Amino acid sequence: MVETAGRQDALLAQMRRGTLQYCVLALLASEERYGFDLVRGLAEVDGMVTSEGTIYPLLSRLRRDGLVESSWRESPSGPPRRYYRATSAGRAALEDFRREWSPFRDAVNTFVGGEDER
């Protein structure tokens, strides 16, 4: 029983992890944001991010994959900030995901959606 629960937790963590990058790309598609701002944006929605610090490894990964780019800007207060923005490749990856995601989400909802969906 405990093991099943553990596996379920791991599965949910993987789902969250797999989709998180598209949430990041979506936030960075229309405007550029610096790290802290981006993390706050994600953390505002419940259930998306459990540990804020884990966003930074993801940002680095996206940057290396060429899906986001970053540049340093002066900050009105304090030291310069690194601003992130989705590249055209990043926006294309987001669009691909959107096309797949909507039917997938609807399909899952058809079966496991709330009472009102039946």
Add this chain to the structure above:
Amino acid sequence: MKPTADRLVDDYLKRLDRELSDLPRARRRELTDEIAEHIAEARAGLEAENEVEIRNLLERLGDPAEIAAEERARSGARPRRAGPIEIFALIGLLIGGFLFVVGWFVGLVLLWVSDAWTTGEKLVGTLLVPGGLVPAFLIGTGALGGYSEVCGATGDPATGAELSMVCTGGPSLAARIFWIALSVICIVGPFFTTIFLARRMKRPAATAYQPSPGSA
């Protein structure tokens, strides 16, 4: 209150840096800098900076080990690289004993100092086989005795019975099996342990997951 807050943040960043110790230096630096900036930004936004607020802030940020695990997973999940400590530990344990025996103890100390292995694995490294290949060498050369057989022509002097070759002091079947088993353990054990430890060298916590659909 301020010094406590600074100390908490310092501790956190130090722990993070330690957790990232197996990553390339540049990346480690970059990530700790980013987290430090995040903390600075978050602190600047606090209305009142007190210990509780700082602790909450760091908790939201997450356990340094978790961040490090995420970094390894996202950066390609390379196995932890063997550092000089690990390499010398393995060499010391295997053949260090031939260096006036001290070499093995050096290997042993390095084994226990390294954080690349669990306690159970370290016990295997310690007990299989103490001295590394030295015991096998000693058995091979007969220096460790093993068993000795005394064979000689004996007869019953009283009856003058025929002389016959009799071996005394020879091992019983059980003793033979014991010595053969011991020899095998002493020879195979150290190699097994070396390979075992080399393969068990701590892997990143999150190797199973390899995402990057975006990079395809």
